[in-house]
Every structure is written in C-alpha cells, then in structure tokens.
Amino acid sequence: MQEINISDKNFEQCQKCSLCETVCPVMANNPAYAGPKRSGPDSERYRLKNGIFFEDSLKYCMNGKRCEVACPSGVKIADLIQQARIKFSTASPKLRDAMLASTDLMGPLASGFAPIVNISLGLAPVKGVLDATIGLDHRRTLPKYSSRTFTSWFRKHAAALQDSFPRHISYYHGCYANYNYPQLAKDFTAVMNAFGYGVHLIEGERCCGVAKIANGMTEAAVRDAKANINAFRKATATGRDIVTVSTTCTMTLLEEYPELLKVDNSDVKSRIKLFEPFVFEAISSGIVKPVWKEGFKAKVAYHSPCHQERLGWGIFTIELLKMIPGLELIELGSNCCGMAGTYGFKKENFKVSQKIGEPLFNEIRSVAPDYVACECETCKWQIEMSAGVSVKNPVSILAEALDLEKTSELNRA
Amino acid sequence: MIKFDVIVIGGGLAGMTAATAIQQAGLSCAVIRAGLSLSNPSRDDFVKAGGRIIFDKVCDGVFDGSVLRGVHTGKLGATLLEARVFVLATGKFFSMGLAADMDRVYETVFGLDTEYEEDRSKWFGASFSAEQPFLGFGVKTQDGLALKGGEPVKNLRPAGEILAGISNAGGDASETIRNSALDAAKSIIELCRK
Amino acid sequence: MANREFDVIIIGGGITGAGTARDCALRGLKTLLVERDDIASGATGRNHGLLHSGARYAVKDAESARECISENKILRKIAANCVEDTGGLFITLPEDEDSGYGLDYQKTFVEACLDAGIQARIISPEEALRMEPSVNPRLIGAVAVPDGSVDPFRLCSANVVDARMHGAEVLTYTFLDSFIIENGAVTGVRLLDRRSGVVSEYRAAVTVNAAGIWGQAVAAKAGISIGMYPAKGALLVFGHRVNNVVINRCRKSADGDILVPGDSVCVIGTTSTKIPFEECDDMRVTPGEVRLLLREGCSLCPSLSSTRILRAYAGVRPLVASDSDPTGRSISRGIVCLDHESRDGVKGLVTITGGKLMTYRLMAEKATDAVCRKLGLDRPCETAVTPLPGSGDGRIEAVSRRFSGKPTAGQKAAAGRHGDLTGRIRFDSPDDGALVCECENVTLAEIRYAVKELGVTNLEDLRRRTRVGMGTCQGSFCIRKAAAALAEALGDPSLADKLAAEYLEERWKGMVPAGWGDTLREMEFMQRVYKTGKPYSYDD
Incomplete structure (x- = not known):
C-alpha cells in the first residue's frame, strides 16, 4: 500500500547520518555555514511549518552538490537549499551580484569595449575601486573579455560551411565561450567538423541562468530557462542533438530547470549532451574515427569539477583522454576548487574560496602536470590564478591531439 | 560501453576490500557506489593501484541467460558498464542493498532471491536491546554465487552485509565482512586467471 | 518534613488533573497534584493534538459541539503558544455519495454546525485545494471550519507551571498506594514514591480522581465501582507536515478520518477498539491498524502514501458507562463528574472523567466547582479568562x-x-x-x-x-x-x-x-x- 518513499527532493529519505557534512567544502572552511544536513533536510521540516525558520546563512552554500553525490539516501540536499533560497530569501541582489549574474548582459557590453575593459580590470586602482564599491575582491584575477564574440566570428567565418557535413549537431556555447574565451568554441567547431559534424548555433540561445539562480534573480533565470527550452525544441525538431561544453551550464539545463525553476525540460532532456560523453559514445560505437597526431606528448592532470561529479560523466572524459596516444593522465583527487561560479568573486567569500581550493592547488603543484584538464570555466580561473598551472578544456586538448585534417578526411563520408 | 575485468557494486567495507584485492592482483576493477557508506573505508590503495570509483547508482543488469553481462546506472544512461565478473556489496537496508515494504524484503538491483521472515511480526526482537532478526536478512547464495529465480547467476558474487546472516549493526562484524569480501575476491582472481 | 496537609489532592497528571490543579490553585486552594509517571504521559500525550472546532460532533452530539467551539475560542486566548490556527476542512469524496454521506449530508452537517455556533462555510473543491494543496484532488465538496492544532504536552505543562506558580505542589513518579478512609470519608492518601520506595501520608478534605482510564482502579481503592471501557485509539506520525490545514472527512465519524498538522509532523488517526484493562499500560499498534490508518489517510491526502511513517502510537479513551444503564451498553462521551458522597456515600472524593482534551478546562472547572462545594467555598472560576504562562504573545x-x-x-x-x-x-x-x-x-x-x-x-x-x-x-x-x-x-x-x-x-x-x-x-x-x-x- 505504501510506495517507496518519495518526498519532494527525497528529503524524507534523509537518515541524519551526516555523511554529507564530511564532503561539504564550505562547512569545513566557514563556521557561519551550518552545513548541508542542517541547511537542507533538517531545516526543511521546520520551513514547512513556518518560513521564519529560513536562515540567511543558506547563502554560503556554493551549490557544488558534492553533498548530493555523497548522500547514500539520494537526498537532493543542495536543491533543497537552493529551493529554500528561492522561496524565502528576501535579500534583493546587490549591484555587484546582478553584474556577476548577468553574464549575457555584461558580456556584450564588455566585449564591445574589451581592450579598455580588460586593461582597466587588470589595473590595481580599478580593482581597488571595484573591491571597495561593489565588493569584487581585489586579489582576484578577473576573467578577460574577448573583443570579438564567438558568434560573430562563427557567422562570418564558419557558418556557411556547416551544411556540407554528413552529420549535424546544435551547439549550446554558453556565455563564457562566447564572450570570454571564443577559442574554446572555435576548438569545438574544429573538432566537431573534423568528426564530420556540422555545427549549428541555436536560434535564441540565452545564458543558462545558473549565476542568476545563485544570486537570487530567479525570475530572470526562469525567463532564460523558458527561452532556452523553446529554442531547444525548435533545434531538436530538425533532428539534431544539442551539444554543450560547460558542465555547469549542462547541469543547469538538465537538472536545475525542472528541480529549481520548475521549467519542464522533459521533452528535450535526453537530447542535451555534454561534449565528452557525446564524442566518447560516437568513437566507441564506431560512428566517428579519430586520427591522432604523431608525437603528441603531454602530462595532464584531470580535475573533475563539482558539477561534473554531480552529472557523473567524468568517466567519459577520462576514457576519452585515455584514448590519446602520448597523453599521460593523472586523475586528481575529488576536491572542490573553491570558485563555484560567481561565489569566489565576492569579497566576503574570497578567503574561504581560497582555503577550500588549497588541497587541490597543492595536489596540482605536487603532480606538476603540463596542464590541467577540466570541463569547467570557473575552475579554470581559480586554478590558473591559485595553482599557477594552465587549464584546458578537453575540447581544446582534443583539438591539439587530433590530426584534424586526416580525421576530417576519414569522417567526411 | 565501457568494459572492466571486474565491477564491484558498493563501496563500503566489503566492496572496497574486494575491489582493492582484485585491482592489486592486476585485474581492472571499477567500484560503482551510490554515495558514501557508514564504514567509509580508505579508497587510497585501490585508487593507487589504478582502480576506478564511479559515484552512481546501479539501476539494472543485462543478462545473457544466467550470466550478467553488464549494468546500467542512473547517470550513464544507455552506456552499459560491462565486466567478466561482478561483486555485489550493496549492504543491507541503510545502504539500500535491500529494501522492505510492508510485506516483503527484496534485493534492489537485480531482484535476487532473498532470505527473510515472511511474517512481519518476526522481523524485530522484543525490545531495542534484543537481537533483531531483520538484521540477518539477505540474499541467498549457492557456492558463493547469487541466486535469481532459484538459479545461480554464474558471475555474480555477493559479499559483506548483503548476505543473509552478516550484519555490522548488531555488533562489530568487520572481520566477518572483510573475510567474505576476500573470499569473493580470491575466487574471482582465480577465475579470471584461468 | 514538608507539610502534608492540603485542601485538595488531585490524582492524575494528565491534562484533566493538571487543569484541575491549576483551577484549584487559582481559586486559592492548597493543592497537591499526584502523577504516577510524568505529566501528560497517558492519553493526554497520545492523541491527535486536534483543536476541535466541534464540527465533528455537530450532527450527533450538539452539546459536545457547543462545548468544543466554546473551549476552542477560550484556548486560543489563554494558550496562544500551544495552539496553532491552521483552520480545518471537512471533505466529501465521490465514494461518500454511495454510503449516504454525499453533498446532501454536507448540508445537514453545515446546518448542525451553524446551530451549534460553529462558523462552517461551504467552499468549492478548487478553493479547498488552494487552501490545502495536499488534499485529495478527487474531492467533490468541502466545508471550512475553525479547527486548529494544539500541543497537548505544552498545554499540560503550562497548566502545571501555572498551578505551581500559584502555590500547588506537584509530585510525579508517585503512585497512589491507598486512600486514607476514616468514618466513611476519604481524608487523605498514602503515596508511594516510585524512586525511593517510601510510602507517605498526605491529607486533604477532598481528593479528586482525575486518572483517566486508570480512574476505575483509583475508585476501586476507595471501594467504589465505576464502569469504564478502555477504547484504544491508534495513530501514525509522518515525517513532515504534509498538510498545513486539518483535514477531516465529512461523514459519520469513523477510523482514520482526521489528519492534523502538529509542529514539524502530521498525524493521522484514529481507531477505536475496546481493549482489556491489562493492555492499557503497554499498547502496541497492530499491522491491521497501520494498514487501516494508512488507507484512510491516503484518501484524505494521497501524498501520505509516499511519506515516511516515523512511528505509531496509541492512547486510551476513558469511556464511562452511564450510571442509569447498568448493562454498560449506553456509553456517555460527555464529561462525567461524580460526587461519590451522593453517588456512593463516600465523602471527600470526586471523580472527573469522560470528556476530551478539548474540554479539559471545562472538566477542571466542573471538578473544582464540586471541590469548592464540598469545602463550602464560593469562589468563581477564572481559568477561562486568565492566560496560561507562555501565552502572552506566543507567536x-x-x-x-x-x-x-x-x-x-x-x-x-x-x-x-x-x-x-x-x-x-x-x-x-x-x-x-x-x-x-x-x-x-x-x-x-x-x-x-x-x-x-x-x-x-x-x-x-x-x-x-x-x-x-x-x-x-x-x-x-x-x-x-x-x-x-x-x-x-x-x-x-x-x-x-x-x-x-x-x-x-x-x-x-x-x-x-x-x-x-x-x-x-x-x-x-x-x-x-x-x-x-x-x-x-x-x-x-
């Protein structure tokens, strides 16, 4: 008569074992945070009774979801916390948070003035002013903006060629690859083209909204989510899968939309695919054939970002990288870098953010790789700044390791 | 499809003990575990030996007759994880190797044959401090192999608390659990070397 | 050695005894409250914690309904921190039409409520779902009533605290060994301190038997017979608040037809089974009762079927056989206040029983009135207007x-x-x-x-x-x-x-x-x- 217990976000399944607390990177470093069990399932029971039990300290949750990975009971702990923030937080986002969160608004603005913005963001006095006025930590190396967005490059140089390929995908590039680091998107296009896939932009693509969720701009995030899902419906109707490169965007599109924003993605969910599993499956099922460069050599340390841990697809990245001859792969321990999107940018979080990342930085230094492989852009900022080792997305590693011309020839048919 | 020599389902004391022995014997081994476990044994030796830990929940198995070919997980979708031999070390109720509803006790991953009291009133001792029969429930085995529908699954070896009669909750049983894992590992290593 | 002379001794630290102790203390009586266990450890702590509007009784028992709504209003004022104003719904499901409790009955129900002074309002199924999203969406009718939830532990504790603040003494874990009976009158009690094992004598002109179902045994110690029937009521506690509004079924009272949100949980109940007296001290909820409660609960609120049950418990209602019916078939559910002097020729002893959590204050008032009468005192009851400690602004x-x-x-x-x-x-x-x-x-x-x-x-x-x-x-x-x-x-x-x-x-x-x-x-x-x-x- 009784079904297997399924409460919203499985919070009733919590056994109070507290294993989640042992993996929470914030709890270990910030005494003001009560931890995942307290902030999530424990308090949820009381919040159901009375909203007064909402605690302001929930804002310290980085939403890395390591607690969910650790939970032996399948409780969506971080979702519970984020959901409570959405429902109860009355704090309106500060100017800084709104700026950090509106990656799609700031992107086009900054890209237009990229040289000026980049220089001024790098100058000590400007950083001092940003620190004092809006609370962006002055010690932080700020991400640069590209003077030309990926999409404008793509339309001019690549779009026309795409129809000639035998297979096709829609590419969700996200804000970072478009505004900050178009090279990643260009690498993506090159690799996919070499594998015989035509790359197509998604008409009406918007920011995934993750930073808006984190900064309390839920309504704006819902608008983004609805627009994206509509755009995906049109794109998938042409028979193309949607391929993504950022683990955080991907997790947001797949999980946060239905769980937190209550935006239904069920009809397109199975069509949204992260680059690494997509390519791994294509290669291992023989749909595409890679030709690797002769003499490629690199010592690479793989850092699995928190949201990749949550998605559980790190195994594909590892298997994919292991296919590359000459690539020595070291898997780093499972540790958070401390950045967590916009979290580490904030003055009040800077110290905690660095402390959280320390075990990872130390491990990277001791391994001393040529570079770190990682699917997440904000991990990249943090690791490059704090461990002093460059970080490459596996997309870019493939672009380097593949003999693109020979691969193209082999996969044209 | 991703293939290993051995897949261990469950990363508690039994799972990690078996996996470490198997990996150290030179076989390729993956541990698939849904979350952390209460015993939370060290993963260092296993990882150092090149073992792979996958945090995921095994949902079902693909069988060729009485042989388990591979397993599907919650996060990997259609990708089948294959192995020659599997160890089932998912533990009892807390770790969700077993589940109970009002009338029955079942094994959660493959629907293996289980041993339990049918009369619910016999699941519990007379008091908290008494011995608790439900802690003795578990899967049935024959020559170390799991039974499904009365027939042994030829390459599926349960180890640790998923077995009937072994529990770490009524008193410290780590030694028994470790031994059952090492037994399973030993026979698997021998089998794979043949 | 402590003074062991009192005006009144009250046996039983449930809500009735605690309320009586408070009333007596407020009326200036030197009061001793005796409980064999802890306060609220019997039926008081083993019920729904429902602040009845009285609607449940309106059709069959107008007097109980009136008592309930009147006490409901009083408790909201005097025990603000113990009460939660959740509101309540009486829902009608399609299958109720078949059993004769369809929308026609709903009309009868609402009329009876209004007659008893209970603000009952028919609302549409849509409005009911807005008010309480967890309610069974198959409902075809709903009535909103001023039900609420009340925490019986806190309520009992507040009465005890107030009694103490007004000079009463309270002995818990103290068992009534025997009555001191002199010339056909109860003049005191011998009490066994369960911890030390020492028996001591305490004296008072009047003793009140407020021991609930155990009251039959208490009376027997004075050679008095009261016909009581223990009726076990089983309940299930769920892991969180599934509902925020009390949900009842709009039909003749039956098993498992009330779901009450209380503090961080919700409770479905109850059943009603006559049990032998021996079981009163160690009640176990049977698998049959669990199934029944779950089934009925799910028809009030389907999501209960996927919510964890934290535990099950049971209490005993003290049902009292009507004195006018020696067969014991006719059972009064109302308040029973027996003056054993007029009834049995035993002076100095009053039994207060029957009733329910909701009417404890009224029961206490009646018992205290009887005590005052016996002591020849004329002191007005103030418990209906004097807030309990903690009640000031309890939000x-x-x-x-x-x-x-x-x-x-x-x-x-x-x-x-x-x-x-x-x-x-x-x-x-x-x-x-x-x-x-x-x-x-x-x-x-x-x-x-x-x-x-x-x-x-x-x-x-x-x-x-x-x-x-x-x-x-x-x-x-x-x-x-x-x-x-x-x-x-x-x-x-x-x-x-x-x-x-x-x-x-x-x-x-x-x-x-x-x-x-x-x-x-x-x-x-x-x-x-x-x-x-x-x-x-x-x-x-």
Missing part, C-alpha cells in the same frame, strides 16, 4: 525578536515551544546555543531550562517538553548527546547510558509497527549507532 515571530542579534534556529524553535516564557531560557555561556537534537532544533540551553524549571528527570520527560528525539531520526543521531547533556544537567553524568537505553526502548516500540522502507533503514542505523558504539568512521 514565534514576537518571541524570537527578544533575543539579541538574529535568533538562531534553536532559539526560534524554543520560542515556538515555550511562548513568552522563552526569555527564561538563558543563552549566556558559549555552549548554550549548541544544538543537541538537530531534527527538532533543541539546544543545550533548552535542556538546562527544562531540568531547572519544568521538572524533567529522564529523556521521555524531556521529549514531552522539548521534542528532543521526536524528529526524523527518532534519536538515532542525537540521543547519546542528549543523554549526556541531561545527565549533566541533572548533576550525575554517570546516568547518561541508562537514560539513553530507556529512551531508545520507547522509540523502538513506536518504530516497529512502521518498520519498513526508510523507517527500517533508520532502525538499522539506530542499532548500529548504539550496538557497535560507532556510527561510522572517516578514514579518508
């Missing part, structure tokens, strides 16, 4: 505002439990704010307060006053901590293991009937934590 919002800085979860939860007495909980030393029970937000400070001012001697007592161990884990995670804290506050740290062991037995008893699914997982965890001595180890 969590108001109380928690008084803490310096932002109140913590522990302070807010304490405010919800102790109302405006919360200020007496001292958060001075750094460890005072430390959480002991994380499910129910119980702090060290609250435990220390409960020991100092609320007469707590063991973890069960503590649970009734603070909710310690009543949450999701049922003590698996926190009882060791709680036992250590309590033992220390009691001044004997060596008690800790014994306290924890006793408490776990009680928790276990309630979990067994619900022992499957996640509750069974919790039971394995609990066994592991306490039998291996270590819940888990963190090697890496």
